[in-house]
Amino acid sequence: MNDMIERVVIVGGGTAGWLAASLIASSRRAKAAPLSITLVEAPDVPIVGVGEGTWPTIRQTLATIGLDEGDFLAACDGAFKQASRFDGWLDGSAGDSYLHPFTTPPAVPTGELLAAWQTSAPDQPFAAAMSAQAAVCNLHLAPRQRAMPDYQGATNYAYHFATEKFGALLARHAKQSPLITHILDHVTGVRHADNGDIAALTTRSGREIAGDLFIDCSGFKGLLIGDALDVEWIDRSEHAFNDRAIASQVPVPPGSPIASQTIATAHEAGWIWDIGLPSRRGIGCVYSSRFMDAERAETILRDYIARELPGAAPETKAFGVPFKHISFRTGHRARFWERNCISIGLAAGFIEPLEASAIVLIELSLRALTDNFPADRAAMDIHAGRFNKLFRYRWDRIVEFLKLHYVLSRREEPYWRAHRDPQHIPPHLTEMLALWKNQPPSAWDFPYVDEIFSAQSHQYILYGMGFPAPAGWPATDRATAALAEMRQRARTLAAGLPTNRIYLDALAADRAAAEPERVE
Amino acid sequence: MTQHATLDSHAHRELRVRVDAGADLGDAVMATLTVPNEFRNVQGHFPILFRREMGQGDFTALAMFGFEAGENLFLDGDRWDARYRPLSLAIQPFLIGRPASGDGPGQVHIDLGHPRIAADGEGVRLFDVDGVATPYLDDIAGRLGDLDEGYRASGAFFDALCDFELLEPFSLEVTLDDGSVHSLVGFHIIDEAKLQALDADALGRLHAGGHLMPIFMALASLSQLSALVARKNCRLASG
Numbered sequence: 134m135n136d137m138i139e140r141v142v143i144v145g146g147g148t149a150g151w152l153a154a155s156l157i158a159s160s161r162r163a164k165a166a167p168l169s170i171t172l173v174e175a176p177d178v179p180i181v182g183v184g185e186g187t188w189p190t191i192r193q194t195l196a197t198i199g200l201d202e203g204d205f206l207a208a209c210d211g212a213f214k215q216a217s218r219f220d221g222w223l224d225g226s227a228g229d230s231y232l233h234p235f236t237t238p239p240a241v242p243t244g245e246l247l248a249a250w251q252t253s254a255p256d257q258p259f260a261a262a263m264s265a266q267a268a269v270c271n272l273h274l275a276p277r278q279r280a281m282p283d284y285q286g287a288t289n290y291a292y293h294f295a296t297e298k299f300g301a302l303l304a305r306h307a308k309q310s311p312l313i314t315h316i317l318d319h320v321t322g323v324r325h326a327d328n329g330d331i332a333a334l335t336t337r338s339g340r341e342i343a344g345d346l347f348i349d350c351s352g353f354k355g356l357l358i359g360d361a362l363d364v365e366w367i368d369r370s371e372h373a374f375n376d377r378a379i380a381s382q383v384p385v386p387p388g389s390p391i392a393s394q395t396i397a398t399a400h401e402a403g404w405i406w407d408i409g410l411p412s413r414r415g416i417g418c419v420y421s422s423r424f425m426d427a428e429r430a431e432t433i434l435r436d437y438i439a440r441e442l443p444g445a446a447p448e449t450k451a452f453g454v455p456f457k458h459i460s461f462r463t464g465h466r467a468r469f470w471e472r473n474c475i476s477i478g479l480a481a482g483f484i485e486p487l488e489a490s491a492i493v494l495i496e497l498s499l500r501a502l503t504d505n506f507p508a509d510r511a512a513m514d515i516h517a518g519r520f521n522k523l524f525r526y527r528w529d530r531i532v533e534f535l536k537l538h539y540v541l542s543r544r545e546e547p548y549w550r551a552h553r554d555p556q557h558i559p560p561h562l563t564e565m566l567a568l569w570k571n572q573p574p575s576a577w578d579f580p581y582v583d584e585i586f587s588a589q590s591h592q593y594i595l596y597g598m599g600f601p602a603p604a605g606w607p608a609t610d611r612a613t614a615a616l617a618e619m620r621q622r623a624r625t626l627a628a629g630l631p632t633n634r635i636y637l638d639a640l641a642a643d644r645a646a647a648e649p650e651r652v653e
Numbered sequence: 654m655t656q657h658a659t660l661d662s663h664a665h666r667e668l669r670v671r672v673d674a675g676a677d678l679g680d681a682v683m684a685t686l687t688v689p690n691e692f693r694n695v696q697g698h699f700p701i702l703f704r705r706e707m708g709q710g711d712f713t714a715l716a717m718f719g720f721e722a723g724e725n726l727f728l729d730g731d732r733w734d735a736r737y738r739p740l741s742l743a744i745q746p747f748l749i750g751r752p753a754s755g756d757g758p759g760q761v762h763i764d765l766g767h768p769r770i771a772a773d774g775e776g777v778r779l780f781d782v783d784g785v786a787t788p789y790l791d792d793i794a795g796r797l798g799d800l801d802e803g804y805r806a807s808g809a810f811f812d813a814l815c816d817f818e819l820l821e822p823f824s825l826e827v828t829l830d831d832g833s834v835h836s837l838v839g840f841h842i843i844d845e846a847k848l849q850a851l852d853a854d855a856l857g858r859l860h861a862g863g864h865l866m867p868i869f870m871a872l873a874s875l876s877q878l879s880a881l882v883a884r885k886n887c888r889l890a891s892g
Binding site for chain 2: 272279624625628629631636
């Protein structure tokens with residue numbers, strides 16, 4: 134029997150499935166080894182669409198699969214995301230707001246930067262002192278000029294986009310690859326090999342789809358990793374309380390400003406997301422059913438929309454924007470790679486989209502796979518062991534990073550007090566917080582390659598929420614100079630960058646003029 | 654059409670200027686004016702030639718980009734293919750204005766009819782939202798000052814060149830790889846033989862006037878002529 138890995142079978146035609154097909158195909162382009170990729174997609178199954186926010190890794194992903202940035206933005210109603218902003222998370226008072234920008238602080242030891250910040254500009258928010266991106270975000274500016282080469286910016290950035298359009302674009306693009314076969318059929322079960330591996334999928338139309346490596350992108354269902362291989366689900370709701378969301382989309386008037394960041398506004402038992410696209414804002418309410426009922430959550434969402442978009446507010450439904458109620462469980466598989474099956478996307482795990490971790494986890498899973506593609510069945514178990522260890526580590530870090538946003542809060546509602554209850558805080562996070570009293574988060578705390586949330590991300594949350602800067606470092610000249618340079622850079626960027634609206638409207642006009650025959 | 658206005662932080666608060674390169678932005682020129690205090694920066698990239706404008710007695714110095722009108726061999730589509738842009742090009746669409754009374758401190762004027770005035774919200778702002786000059790405008794003001802100072806000093810420089818008869822007519826005829834012949838006529842360069850023959854007293858006077866450095870820089874710039882010919886051949890080869 135031939136043990137080489139030559140047939141990849143992907144189950145699921147959502148973001149994870151098409152990204153998997155595209156990235157595996159791209160990674161094989163230059164190599165001689167034969168490889169076939171089959172993507173099986175159930176017809177008429179709605180795509181969940183994991184969040185409309187991404188992480189800067191998405192730029193490399195899109196470039197790798199060969200998409201033109203302008204085409205992508207125009208096709209997906211896309212906009213730039215340069216940060217996350219957290220309103221009302223500290224105590225809910227007026228002006229309670231801080232930013233987690235994608236551009237990191239200057240490359241000067243953090244202790245010195247903190248001292249220089251406290252000495253020279255103590256009234257300035259941490260993010261504004263450390264990154265010119267704060268000024269760019271405040272002015273609704275794009276991270277780049279249109280003349281710049283694709284995927285390069287004056288600041289670090291990712292995107293917001295319409296998930297359903299992104300999925301369609303990925304599918305259109307992937308279908309052009311000669312390596313990828315697309316099958317529309319319902320997977321009904323699997324045929325196991327003697328050793329317990331998955332040998333083939335069986336389908337409703339009676340097909341049998343054999344493969345060497347199976348990728349489960351079937352969403353929450355986990356058709357292969359769960360149903361077929363019975364890998365345990367680890368529940369994380371003890372630390373992450375939220376288990377419900379209400380999603381809505383509100384159209385915006387032409388010419389209105391497009392925010393440069395995701396806005397997450399805290400409420401009494403969760404938070405509201407607000408994601409600006411050229412044509413609409415995606416607004417939704419995340420909450421914990423233990424602390425709030427659906428009716429109250431709808432009221433909170435409606436009030437927010439009324440406040441933010443007065444014209445659209447009370448008759449949201451009249452705009453054809455029904456509230457969509459979603460229930461989710463927070464957790465992940467005990468193992469993500471089991472035998473000859475890897476789970477990616479929702480099949481692997483889910484947590485609230487507070488820091489847009491869903492798509493970046495898909496990208497990192499696929500990078501780990503394509504960089505370490507098993508040549509034969511014997512290599513697979515070695516890769517699987519490493520993969521499982523790495524992604525278990527990543528899930529722990531994600532859970533703890535999201536939790537950090539809650540434990541630093543001083544809000545007094547029962548939900549928020551429960552978040553700060555020591556028994557609901559991961560012990561490792563408690564340890565880290567103890568260390569960070571004496572030293573800022575550093576690479577010692579986050580030593581892996583491709584940490585999703587780096588030491589710098591943790592600094593933006595900690596000091597954005599008023600965590601005391603550790604004493605003992607001097608405000609060195611180099612740190613003071615770096616912050617002064619940052620202020621000047623903020624002014625330069627503010628002068629040179631177009632607004633998001635101007636950029637995206639000009640891009641759309643260019644595309645319309647160049648290809649009048651192509652209608653989406 | 655030109656349309657000059659005095660720059661004003663209220664009237665021009667939202668104005669943006671395009672700082673990219675392109676023929677449609679006025680960059681398709683075979684030469685641009687340069688001034689002695691700039692020769693040091695120019696000579697590393699462009700030949701500097703002198704020209705007496707028709708019907709005028711005064712010489713001007715030019716940084717050369719091409720061999721015929723409208724030809725700029727340093728403009729590659731929308732890319733400026735050199736690490737330096739001479740001041741007179743870099744400051745567009747700005748200029749120095751002076752009060753009608755004559756002398757006095759220069760003011761920053763802007764040509765609102767210039768193609769670099771951005772109509773579409775892209776380009777670089779001159780003032781931030783609070784009306785404070787942006788780093789871009791600060792930089793432009795510095796360059797305008799340098800250019801103005803250089804322009805005022807140009808008279809004395811050319812007077813000195815004429816006094817010592819250091820200018821000689823220059824024409825260049827180049828046969829390119831495809832056999833075509835291009836020529837530059839009607840220009841002047843520094844007469845190197847006469848410069849070599851100057852005595853210590855003359856050199857001392859030129860040096861005291863600050864003219865010696867730009868004279869040598871202008872001479873040095875002539876080594877860029879062969880680079881310019883190479884660019885022309887390169888462009889012919891790529892069709």
